[in-house]
Amino acid sequence: MNDTTRKGRKALIVGGGIAGPVAAMALRRAGIGAVVYEAHAGGADNAGAFLTLASNGIDALRAIDAHRLALSEGFPAPRMAIQSGTGKHLGVVPNGGTLPDGTVSQTLKRADLYRTLRDEAVRRGVRIEYGKRLLDAQITPDGGVVARFEDGTEAEGDLLIGADGIHSRTRRIIDPSAPGARYIPVLNIGGYARDVRVQAGPGTFRMVFGRRAFFGYAVHPSGEVWWFANPPRADEPTSAELAATGTERWREMLMELFAQDATPAVDIIRATPGRLDGWATHDLPSVPTWHRGSMIVIGDAAHATSPSSGQGASMAVEDAVVLARCLRDLRDTGQALAAYERLRRGRVERIVAHGARTSNSKAAGPVGRVLRDLMLPVILKRVASGGSLAWMHDYHIDWDEKVTA
Ligand SMILES: Cc1cc2nc3c(=O)[nH]c(=O)nc-3n(C[C@H](O)[C@H](O)[C@H](O)COP(=O)(O)OP(=O)(O)OC[C@H]3O[C@@H](n4cnc5c(N)ncnc54)[C@H](O)[C@@H]3O)c2cc1C
Numbered sequence: 001m002n003d004t005t006r007k008g009r010k011a012l013i014v015g016g017g018i019a020g021p022v023a024a025m026a027l028r029r030a031g032i033g034a035v036v037y038e039a040h041a042g043g044a045d046n047a048g049a050f051l052t053l054a055s056n057g058i059d060a061l062r063a064i065d066a067h068r069l070a071l072s073e074g075f076p077a078p079r080m081a082i083q084s085g086t087g088k089h090l091g092v093v094p095n096g097g098t099l100p101d102g103t104v105s106q107t108l109k110r111a112d113l114y115r116t117l118r119d120e121a122v123r124r125g126v127r128i129e130y131g132k133r134l135l136d137a138q139i140t141p142d143g144g145v146v147a148r149f150e151d152g153t154e155a156e157g158d159l160l161i162g163a164d165g166i167h168s169r170t171r172r173i174i175d176p177s178a179p180g181a182r183y184i185p186v187l188n189i190g191g192y193a194r195d196v197r198v199q200a201g202p203g204t205f206r207m208v209f210g211r212r213a214f215f216g217y218a219v220h221p222s223g224e225v226w227w228f229a230n231p232p233r234a235d236e237p238t239s240a241e242l243a244a245t246g247t248e249r250w251r252e253m254l255m256e257l258f259a260q261d262a263t264p265a266v267d268i269i270r271a272t273p274g275r276l277d278g279w280a281t282h283d284l285p286s287v288p289t290w291h292r293g294s295m296i297v298i299g300d301a302a303h304a305t306s307p308s309s310g311q312g313a314s315m316a317v318e319d320a321v322v323l324a325r326c327l328r329d330l331r332d333t334g335q336a337l338a339a340y341e342r343l344r345r346g347r348v349e350r351i352v353a354h355g356a357r358t359s360n361s362k363a364a365g366p367v368g369r370v371l372r373d374l375m376l377p378v379i380l381k382r383v384a385s386g387g388s389l390a391w392m393h394d395y396h397i398d399w400d401e402k403v404t405a
Contacts (some may be wrong), residue, residue, distance in 0.1 A: 019163035026324030037132035054096035057314025059358030082342025085210035087262035097393030168301030182283035190228035196271035309355030
């Protein structure tokens with residue numbers, strides 16, 4: 001099969017992050033050709049960051065037989081032990097669910113996930129073109145689509161899938177009045193510390209609601225400590241300000257923020273070699289229009305959740321697989337895209353709302369903090385025992401099930 005398949009359909013996929021390569025693989029499995037157009041010349045954004053692919057995301061990758069890739073990187077992280085900055089233990093909750101074969105959530109470097117998915121897509125015959133930043137797209141009289149890129153080139157296909165992330169260009173092409181990303185008042189910084197001793201059992205993320213900021217860490221099987229911090233920040237910083245801050249300033253600021261907490265945060269930050277970068281946190285609560293004609297947005301481009309939900313990557317994978325099933329079973333593109341929205345909107349918006357609540361608790365003021373520390377043990381107990389997040393983690397995609405209009 002080349003870019004266009006025996007059935008003659010070809011999708012232009014904009015964005016080679018997570019949703020893009022997975023959509024391309026899923027479409028090929030569904031008998032539809034796909035080419036991925038990625039803005040960057042190669043490599044990945046936010047190379048320093050890591051993420052947790054929840055069990056439902058791994059399960060969705062399994063639908064297209066691509067789950068082993070994710071499991072071959074990083075380490076399993078099925079639990080979160082939550083504590084306050086005073087050292088008070090607040091509870092232990094599952095970090096994702098457990099699949100029937102025992103597979104649990106996996107924490108891995110974002111760059112490694114991007115690379116593995118792209119490599120596998122290419123191995124399965126998908127063409128990925130780099131340095132192709134989408135500028136504009138138009139629906140053609142025959143219902144197809146023409147995409148125009150910053151380098152002056154064009155591409156033609158039967159449909160265009162915008163998997164171009166939270167600041168998606170495709171979203172605005174589909175609907176010029178589409179909302180932009182919403183700032184969540186915490187920053188994100190992370191890193192990998194070496195030669196520092198911390199108490200954290202294998203597979204457990206320690207999450208600390210510190211006096212002044214949130215801190216999370218886990219120990220990689222190599223002994224490296226993977227950590228992130230969420231300093232509160234009421235007004236949105238510009239990217240120029242973030243870029244100008246510099247590693248030493250970030251380090252000083254973080255060490256000051258965590259100095260009073262009964263956690264190893266300061267030691268971990270001190271033991272982190274290399275560059276530190278901080279970035280603003282956003283989500284995207286509700287995008288009214290996901291598709292127009294033969295164009296659609298998926299993944300963060302359609303519904304970004306705050307990193308606190310631990311679900312953005314999993315949502316992106318689920319979207320890609322479900323969209324491929326819809327396009328496989330419904331020959332009419334309009335019907336397929338409408339069926340996709342019907343299957344996805346309720347779920348993803350519920351997850352975005354859940355992520356926003358979790359993020360807000362990280363930015364609580366002094367009174368909020370006291371209430372939070374009182375309430376959290378009760379809430380966490382419910383989560384730990386009653387499986388109150390089962391709706392999120394137990395979602396399963398049956399690849400063979402037929403989608404109807
Ligand atoms: C700090 C942080 C921590 C996170 N932690 C977690 C976590 O623990 N668990 C989790 O599940 N999720 C997490 N997430 C969210 C997760 O990373 C995203 O939800 C996920 O990457 C979305 O995938 P995507 O493919 O939709 O978009 P992206 O991964 O953003 O990919 C979009 C791609 O499109 C490309 N692109 C953009 N514009 C254009 C254009 N005009 N033309 C062509 N290409 C373009 C970009 O270069 C990029 O490669 C975290 C996010 C952040 C910021």
